Amino acid sequence: MAKQNKAIKISKKHLLGIQDLSISDVNHILSEAKQFIALNKSKNKKIDILRGKTQINLFFEPSTRTQSSFELAGKRLGADVMSMNLSNSAIKKGETLIDTAMTLNAMHPDIIVVRHQDSGASNLLSQKVNCAVLNAGDGRREHPTQALLDALTIIDRKQKIQGLKIAICGDIVHSRVARSNIYLLNMLGAEVNIIAPSNLMPKDIQKLGVNSFSDMKKGLKDCDIVMMLRLQNERMTSSFLSSNREYYEYYGLTPDKLKFAKSDALIMHPGPMNRGIEIDTKLADDINKSVIKEQVELGVAVRMACLKIFCE
Amino acid sequence: MRKKYFLNANIIDPHNSIEETGGLIINEVGKIEAVGKKVNNNNIPSREKYIDLKGKCIIPGLVDMRVFVGEPGFEYKENFRTLSEAALSGGVTSVVTMPNTNPIIDNVSIVDFLKRRGRDKAKINIFPTASLTKNLEGTNMTEFGLLQAKGIVGFTDGYKTIQNTRLMSRIMRSAYDLNCLVMQHVEDEELSKDGMVNDGIISTKLGLQGISELAEKIIIERDLTLLEDFNCRYHISQVSSGKSIDVIKQRKDSVNFTCGVSINNLSLNENDIGDFRTFLKLSPPLRTEEDRQSLIKGVNNDLIDVIVSDHKPEDEEQKRLTFAQASAGASGVETLLPLALELYHNESIKLNKIIKALTSNPAKILKIDKGNLSIGNDADFCIVDINKPWIVKKENLVSKSKNTSIEGRKLQGKVLNTYVNGEELFKI
Numbered sequence: 001m002a003k004q005n006k007a008i009k010i011s012k013k014h015l016l017g018i019q020d021l022s023i024s025d026v027n028h029i030l031s032e033a034k035q036f037i038a039l040n041k042s043k044n045k046k047i048d049i050l051r052g053k054t055q056i057n058l059f060f061e062p063s064t065r066t067q068s069s070f071e072l073a074g075k076r077l078g079a080d081v082m083s084m085n086l087s088n089s090a091i092k093k094g095e096t097l098i099d100t101a102m103t104l105n106a107m108h109p110d111i112i113v114v115r116h117q118d119s120g121a122s123n124l125l126s127q128k129v130n131c132a133v134l135n136a137g138d139g140r141r142e143h144p145t146q147a148l149l150d151a152l153t154i155i156d157r158k159q160k161i162q163g164l165k166i167a168i169c170g171d172i173v174h175s176r177v178a179r180s181n182i183y184l185l186n187m188l189g190a191e192v193n194i195i196a197p198s199n200l201m202p203k204d205i206q207k208l209g210v211n212s213f214s215d216m217k218k219g220l221k222d223c224d225i226v227m228m229l230r231l232q233n234e235r236m237t238s239s240f241l242s243s244n245r246e247y248y249e250y251y252g253l254t255p256d257k258l259k260f261a262k263s264d265a266l267i268m269h270p271g272p273m274n275r276g277i278e279i280d281t282k283l284a285d286d287i288n289k290s291v292i293k294e295q296v297e298l299g300v301a302v303r304m305a306c307l308k309i310f311c312e
Numbered sequence: 313m314r315k316k317y318f319l320n321a322n323i324i325d326p327h328n329s330i331e332e333t334g335g336l337i338i339n340e341v342g343k344i345e346a347v348g349k350k351v352n353n354n355n356i357p358s359r360e361k362y363i364d365l366k367g368k369c370i371i372p373g374l375v376d377m378r379v380f381v382g383e384p385g386f387e388y389k390e391n392f393r394t395l396s397e398a399a400l401s402g403g404v405t406s407v408v409t410m411p412n413t414n415p416i417i418d419n420v421s422i423v424d425f426l427k428r429r430g431r432d433k434a435k436i437n438i439f440p441t442a443s444l445t446k447n448l449e450g451t452n453m454t455e456f457g458l459l460q461a462k463g464i465v466g467f468t469d470g471y472k473t474i475q476n477t478r479l480m481s482r483i484m485r486s487a488y489d490l491n492c493l494v495m496q497h498v499e500d501e502e503l504s505k506d507g508m509v510n511d512g513i514i515s516t517k518l519g520l521q522g523i524s525e526l527a528e529k530i531i532i533e534r535d536l537t538l539l540e541d542f543n544c545r546y547h548i549s550q551v552s553s554g555k556s557i558d559v560i561k562q563r564k565d566s567v568n569f570t571c572g573v574s575i576n577n578l579s580l581n582e583n584d585i586g587d588f589r590t591f592l593k594l595s596p597p598l599r600t601e602e603d604r605q606s607l608i609k610g611v612n613n614d615l616i617d618v619i620v621s622d623h624k625p626e627d628e629e630q631k632r633l634t635f636a637q638a639s640a641g642a643s644g645v646e647t648l649l650p651l652a653l654e655l656y657h658n659e660s661i662k663l664n665k666i667i668k669a670l671t672s673n674p675a676k677i678l679k680i681d682k683g684n685l686s687i688g689n690d691a692d693f694c695i696v697d698i699n700k701p702w703i704v705k706k707e708n709l710v711s712k713s714k715n716t717s718i719e720g721r722k723l724q725g726k727v728l729n730t731y732v733n734g735e736e737l738f739k740i
Contacts, residue, residue, distance in 0.1 A: 019517075098632050118634035119519035120588035139636070141519030176519060202516040237506060 010309050014126045014133040017142035018183040032305035033152055050079035053110040053311055057083040060116040066136050070113045073303035098128050105129040111311050132310040140176050146270050147180035149302040153295050162189035167220050169195035170229030170278050173202045177270045182208050195219035199240045216251055220260040227268040228253050228279050244277045253279045266291050313340050317362035321370040327672035327684035338691045342734025347685045371667050373405025373692035375674040375683040378620035385414025390625040390712045396434035398711035400738035402646035403694035403727035406437040406682045412470035418443040418454045423462045435737050439465040448472050457490045465678050466493035473499045487544035495547045503527040510599040514582045523597050525553035532556055536563045543568055552577045552596035554606030560615045570677050572618035573607050575651050576717050590631045590638035591715050608660045619669040621648040625713030642717035653725035691734035700726040
């Protein structure tokens with residue numbers, strides 16, 4: 001199967017955002033990822049297609065799931081993986097992103113996975129290094145592998161994305177996950193509803209081709225998928241909301257509110273979750289409705305696909 | 313100095329309502345002796361050599377009302393000598409320098425230093441401003457009277473805004489008593505906090521914190537309301553949005569004030585930021601194309617009086633960063649006129665109006681006798697080929713900092729010679 005895909009080439013050198021990808025790029029990545037799902041469930045999870053390749057995970061912002069997912073993905077493909085947490089070293093010594101990039105570039109990596117608190121950081125990095133750059137989240141801008149794994153999860157459960165009605169709810173303004181998902185779900189033919197209090201809604205979001213709602217119940221009406229986002233308190237520099245309990249009352253996903261969506265609606269969350277703030281804890285764990293664990297599982301497969309494709 | 317004769321020039325001097333083919337005579341002490349159509353071959357002594365300009369333009373030397381110089385404190389970005397060279401190459405013969413230096417220009421002793429350095433190192437006329445508040449802290453007023461007596465032409469906190477309304481009203485009262493010019497950067501700093509680009513679809517797409525146009529509008533409305541009480545000489549440093557133009561239009565008849573705009577906001581819009589181009593991180597930010605069109609209309613309708621370069625030299629280290637970390641501002645004193653001429657070539661603004669906004673209008677606001685070709689005045693002027701095509705390349709820029717907002721832009725119009733006090737100080 002893998003040989004069939006050899007003919008298809010990705011149109012970009014780097015994976016900086018969904019915005020840059022064509023629909024055939026996306027299908028290529030998703031179909032590669034599907035093949036790794038089975039591998040990840042088998043007893044021997046390791047293959048050697050990236051043997052001899054060096055992967056550097058450059059994380060300027062703390063991360064557990066994305067970083068471990070990328071690390072595992074690289075290792076399962078046989079790459080030499082080095083993870084660097086720079087949230088408290090080089091930057092504090094005054095080194096700029098470009099200098100860090102040049103230093104790492106001199107070590108001849110084949111791929112750099114980067115997460116940074118500033119929007120556009122991965123773009124800047126990609127201009128300065130010779131190898132491929134995978135964006136693992138830049139500020140509020142994009143988190144492409146998260147959107148791809150979300151799409152894979154939806155396809156796995158619903159067999160399609162075309163024609164589905166998908167709600168993305170929560171702290172949209174600070175969310176790179178929301179932006180990447182909007183681009184990808186739109187591209188794949190879904191109807192996207194964005195739900196957030198006005199204080200957490202980015203300006204002119206409708207121009208991205210979505211419907212926006214400040215009333216959660218209206219936004220959830222007849223949705224097939226309900227994607228909840230984390231309240232990013234660490235990015236809030238002033239008062240956006242009165243309290244967590246009021247937020248939960250109006251924007252937390254509860255069984256009551258979920259009734260407005262379709263009866264077979266699935267719940268998604270990119271994690272980490274704030275239980276009892278944006279989502280009812282029982283709903284989050286409801287194996288009939290929540291696919292949150294599956295998202296994490298498929299995340300490894302998507303990242304393996306991306307590493308493989310962009311290393312080539 | 314020998315007398316100089318220029319003939320067959322297209323002379324544009326809005327101050328004296330001259331727009332005609334004619335000549336210019338500079339006397340032995342560098343003053344203007346005669347100007348206009350009366351100066352021609354017939355009244356020049358035959359033994360004298362003259363320069364035939366063959367239809368090239370002579371305009372008064374530009375008065376750039378908003379220039380940041382790195383001296384003192386940031387000489388590695390720009391010093392008086394490099395600023396002067398850059399200005400001359402763009403036909404700018406007078407600049408108003410901002411007080412955002414290190415130390416801040418907020419007391420009488422530093423003004424002496426500034427004037428000495430300006431006199432010794434710069435060949436152009438330097439008109440320094442001082443800060444409105446001590447150390448730009450926005451709490452205590454500086455000594456407007458004493459500073460003005462030392463030669464300060466106006467007061468501004470540069471890229472900071474007086475946030476405290478009570479203080480602002482007191483500043484206006486003092487400025488009224490002492491007949492001082494107040495120049496305000498109009499931005500509600502709480503509303504624009506952490507902002508980097510215009511608040512809209514571009515900020516949403518790029519994931520950058522936006523700056524609402526309301527942050528500008530609110531301060532303009534507040535200041536114009538305060539002005540109703542004490543109408544001091546008040547100048548809005550730069551406007552960037554159509555909403556601000558609407559307010560200015562409403563208030564123009566009831567209060568006296570003047571207003572400026574940066575050439576960047578007149579010539580670029582938020583789409584030019586593209587893929588996080590930090591050289592286009594500006595304050596006020598570039599806004600939408602509709603806003604840009606409103607600003608052009610504002611110049612055409614005399615709601616905007618002055619066009620400035622907002623020259624803010626930044627070294628490469630301040631720009632080779634992520635958008636959030638990069639400094640705001642663009643170097644632009646030497647491209648001010650050519651970029652403004654683009655507005656003439658694309659028929660946005662009449663040539664006379666552009667020159668007026670670059671010469672006599674700022675001089676009038678500042679109450680300085682510059683920006684004109686009046687007889688007896690210092691011969692500060694430039695010769696311009698308004699059709700000459702060229703391409704902006706940062707390596708060819710004269711300024712010490714190369715952070716131009718228009719790298720690669722194809723422009724039409726270039727300064728050929730610049731004269732200060734009758735002396736040719738720049739030649740292409």
